[in-house]
Amino acid sequence: MEEPREGVIRQVRWGEVFPWLRLVRAAIAACSLRVLFVAIIGLLLVEGGRQILEYAFPYREPLPALPRGIPLRLGAADLGLTQSAQSQFGVSGSSSSRAGKSVLLLSEVAQQPRLVPIFGVWHDLASCYTYFLRITYVPDPPGRPRAIREERSWTDWIKRLLHLIWVFAVWTLCGGVILRFSALAVARGEGHSLGGLLRFALPRWPAAMACIFGGWLAIYSFGWISAVVCLAANWIGTHVLPLGWAWVSTLIPGVLLTLVVVLVVFGWPLMLAAIMIDNQDGYGAVGAAGSYLLRRPFYFFFYAAVAAVLGAVVAAVVMLLVEWCIELTLWSAELVLPRVSFGELLTNPSLAQWHDVFRRLTSAYLYAHFWTSTAVIYVLLRHNVDQTEFDELYDE
Numbered sequence: 001m002e003e004p005r006e007g008v009i010r011q012v013r014w015g016e017v018f019p020w021l022r023l024v025r026a027a028i029a030a031c032s033l034r035v036l037f038v039a040i041i042g043l044l045l046v047e048g049g050r051q052i053l054e055y056a057f058p059y060r061e062p063l064p065a066l067p068r069g070i071p072l073r074l075g076a077a078d079l080g081l082t083q084s085a086q087s088q089f090g091v092s093g094s095s096s097s098r099a100g101k102s103v104l105l106l107s108e109v110a111q112q113p114r115l116v117p118i119f120g121v122w123h124d125l126a127s128c129y130t131y132f133l134r135i136t137y138v139p140d141p142p143g144r145p146r147a148i149r150e151e152r153s154w155t156d157w158i159k160r161l162l163h164l165i166w167v168f169a170v171w172t173l174c175g176g177v178i179l180r181f182s183a184l185a186v187a188r189g190e191g192h193s194l195g196g197l198l199r200f201a202l203p204r205w206p207a208a209m210a211c212i213f214g215g216w217l218a219i220y221s222f223g224w225i226s227a228v229v230c231l232a233a234n235w236i237g238t239h240v241l242p243l244g245w246a247w248v249s250t251l252i253p254g255v256l257l258t259l260v261v262v263l264v265v266f267g268w269p270l271m272l273a274a275i276m277i278d279n280q281d282g283y284g285a286v287g288a289a290g291s292y293l294l295r296r297p298f299y300f301f302f303y304a305a306v307a308a309v310l311g312a313v314v315a316a317v318v319m320l321l322v323e324w325c326i327e328l329t330l331w332s333a334e335l336v337l338p339r340v341s342f343g344e345l346l347t348n349p350s351l352a353q354w355h356d357v358f359r360r361l362t363s364a365y366l367y368a369h370f371w372t373s374t375a376v377i378y379v380l381l382r383h384n385v386d387q388t389e390f391d392e393l394y395d396e
Contacts, residue, residue, distance in 0.1 A: 019380055020306055022390070025186045026376040027310040030369035031318070032185075034194055035178055039364035039371075042174035049166040057159040064127065117311030118304055121370035125171065126265055128164040129216060132157075133223075165213075172208040172272060175371045176201035179276040182372035187379060187391045204275050210282045211271040215264035222260050226253035259294075266300075267293045269370075273378035279394040292381035299384055300377065307373035311366070318365045326355050 029035060050063045177197045184190040230250050237247060263286075270289035274280040280288060293300055333345060345351060382388045 019383065019390075020303055022186055022376050022380065023303065023307045023310055023373060026182060026307065026372040027314045027369060029182050029185050030311075030365060030372045031314065032181075032368075035181060035368045035372065036364050038174050038177050038181075038194065039368040042170050042367065043364055045170045045174075046167055049170070050163065053159055053163055053166075057155060061156050061159070063159070063163050064124070117315055117366055117369055118308040118373060121367050122269070125167065128160075128167050129219075129265065131160055131164075132216075133219070164216075168212045169209065172212065173198075173201060173205050175269075175272060175374075176204065176208060176276045178368060178371035179273050179375045182375040183273075183277045183379065183393055186372075186376055187393060201276060204279070207280075207282045207285070208272050208275050211275070211285050212268055214282065214286075215260075215268055215271075218260050219257075219264055222253065222257040226250065226257050229253045263290050263293060269374040270378050270381070273374055277375060277378060277393055278382075288382075292378070292385050296381055296384050299381060303377045303380055304373075307369075307377065311369040311373065314369070315365055319359075319362055322359060322362045326358065 053063060177194070180197050180200055181192065184192060229252075233247050233250050267289035270292060271285040274285040274288040275282075278284075278288070330345070337345065379390055383390060
């Protein structure tokens with residue numbers, strides 16, 4: 001009998017052993033110039049709409065501004081190119097060590113969750129929803145808190161509603177373009193022009209908008225149903241049964257409301273991915289997102305956490321390069337300008353504002369990474385639940 005030959009492993013397909021490694025390609029795809037260009041256009045459109053609303057509704061509650069970007073500050077002395085220009089020209093600067101600067105950076109990021117990859121963008125976009133769901137607790141005379149709605153004028157509501165519509169109108173289109181691009185790039189290694197991607201995403205934009213606002217209306221609808229059940233249980237508990245027994249009936253609509261909130265708040269990016277990647281309609285997108293999210297919740301949060309870590313690493317490199325661009329520009333100006341002129345250049349307010357704008361636009365990477373990671377997470381969840389191949393995408 002012939003003895004079996006010993007097998008030799010010549011290659012290990014790490015992508016099949018650890019499918020989540022595709023999230024590394026998503027972080028890299030977010031650095032593509034086409035993806036960053038679409039993300040910058042989206043940020044500028046959102047900021048332009050905000051400025052118009054602020055002008056149309058002055059003296060009202062301000063809208064959230066454009067994200068500032070990771071607050072990385074790198075001095076010329078850190079680059080080893082020149083002496084501290086700020087101290088040379090009398091500009092106040094920090095004398096803390098590099099370790100102290102790192103601690104300050106981490107503390108500032110921790111205080112601003114919108115700067116954290118994945119979670120920060122989700123927090124920014126989800127806050128447009130949650131503004132209409134906030135409840136404030138105030139103390140009663142006996143000292144027991146009671147829930148009341150925050151007092152807002154109709155003007156504030158209209159302003160926030162228009163802002164909500166504009167934000168998601170922009171990002172369902174720009175995000176749809178990035179979703180399609182990243183799915184083709186990561187799953188198949190294909191590239192398409194922005195014009196072709198826009199022509200693909202534009203006809204599916206109404207379905208994406210319907211999913212977003214349909215979810216918002218579903219939360220309100222189930223909320224009112226739960227409120228009516230609570231009112232009926234309170235009456236029954238007062239006149240018919242003990243309040244504790246009557247209040248049990250409120251748990252059923254409460255559970256349904258919780259499922260709707262979880263599906264909408266966490267699943268709306270997956271709905272957009274289902275529409276842009278698999279050409280699902282609105283109902284199909286909601287069903288796919290709900291199935292993947294509720295059947296594989298731990299996979300979903302694991303992929304999101306891995307994507308956030310990878311995005312943080314690449315984002316730090318991106319922000320470092322941006323700071324180097326600014327500092328190297330100032331260093332080259334120092335070579336040709338006299339000391340007095342260079343000192344005036346450093347203290348010029350308009351120059352500092354343009355540098356701040358440049359840093360704010362680096363937030364485009366955070367948004368680009370959010371959408372590229374969403375596409376890969378959707379494909380990974382689809383493979384886990386439906387056993388669909390990674391490169392099986394809709395083709396026109």
